[in-house]
Structures are given as C-alpha cells and as structure tokens.
Amino acid sequence: KLFDIEILDFESPIPLGEFFSFAYLIKGMADFNHDVEVNFQIEKDGEVISSGKDTIYLGSFDEKTKTSKLFLPSDITSGKYIFSITVSYEHYTAESHRTIEISVEEGRASIGILPEARRRLGIILILAGLSTVLLLFIIYLQRKKVKSMIIEEQRWMKKHKISILTFFLFVILGTLAYYCGVFKILANWISSIPWRTILPYIYYGVGALITLAILIILVIFLKKKLKRIKIPKIKIRRVKVQTEKI
Known part of the structure; x- marks a missing residue:
C-alpha cells in the first residue's frame, strides 16, 4: 500500500459557471518519494460533467491536506451526482468518492447531504429516543430489583476498584497516545523495517x-x-x- 486519499470538504454555495474549491487529504503509507497524479471529477449516470487533474509530490509517510478547484458548468441541474478523486502512480491507484446532491437555485448551486441520509439520521434518532423512553419505563417498573442490583454493583466495584481504576487508566493512556500520534509513529517505524x-x-x-x-x-x-x-x-x-x- 503506497498511499490513501480522503475527501474532506466542498465549497458551498457555488456560483454556476465558475470554479469551486474542495479539500482532500492524501497520506503516504510507505517509503515512497514520487510525483502522483490526482484526478477528480463530477459524474452522473456514468457521464462525466466536469473533471480536472493535479500532479503533486508525495514523500515517505507524508500527509498533506490539499485544496483544488473544479469548474461547475452553468447548465448543471439539480440532482444526485458522484464526486470522486483518484490518486495514481504507475499501476497503483487509490480512490475516494462521495454521493452528493446539488441543488440549483437563482444561479447558485448548493452541495448538501442527501435527503435519504437525513431521513436515515432522523429514523435513527427517533429509534434511539424510543429505546431510551422504554428503558426508563422498564427501570421504573422494576425499580426494586434495579435498586438491589445497584447495591450489588456497588459492592462489586468496591471489591475490584483497583482493577477498574487500572483499566480506565489504560483507556486514558491509550486515547492520549492515539491523539499524540504514538500509534502512527509506531506504525511508520514498523513499516520502515x-x-x-x-x-x-x-x-x-x-x-x-x-x-x-x-x-x-x-x-x-x-x-x-x-x-x-x-x-x-x-x-x-x-x-x-x-x-x-x-
């Protein structure tokens, strides 16, 4: 594995017939020092609406956040599109894509989350809320049993408090190491062996x-x-x- 690519953000709203900006993250995953081709495009139903290409230098285990521009045609219509970025070097390729919705209104286009995704998120939130209400109702009906269970849990926690504190200490240290990039440094060191x-x-x-x-x-x-x-x-x-x- 030589490199990875990830789409980060889009400029929105966008004037029609002009260039818009987008950001992406490219990571080197090996001892690799070469120029790579970055191809990006917007397509719909297999038809390319707009495309572009950059050539950038990527060093060993390098991580770059890049911003580029792509032309948005003035005749583009509202609908669902696929925005994709492909990074290639010789025979190796990495790709990232997003299904986006472009809404055109008064000469401007907005890129947003698909309505299906919004509905899916709403359904998840409703189900989570109902589950919480049902759980609270069950706890209320079984409050005596729950109270005795809580007392038993408190006794168990007092008995094993050293083990519990040690576990949480390792969790905190692991989280700290993750955010400090210790695991990444270790992975890079292992990859360089x-x-x-x-x-x-x-x-x-x-x-x-x-x-x-x-x-x-x-x-x-x-x-x-x-x-x-x-x-x-x-x-x-x-x-x-x-x-x-x-």
Missing part, C-alpha cells in the same frame, strides 16, 4: 527457541519418569578371609 531481510533470522531464532523448549520439556519429563522407577538395591555381603600363620 526491512522485513524481507530480517524475517529469515526471526524464523531461525523462533525455531531455535522452540527446539530448546522441547528439549527442556523432555528433560523434565524424563527426570520425573526416572524418579518413579524403583531400582532394587543389591546387598553386598562382606566375606572375611582368614589367613593361617605359618
């Missing part, structure tokens, strides 16, 4: 450790077996030899 060169040595090392572990287990096993085996004791009789005096 020449695994093809190191992997054979890792395989040999792991194989040696496994062999050593098997030998240790065999020695322990044989030692226990030998302890269980009873070796009969051989009684040695001492024979006294009498010598005659001449």
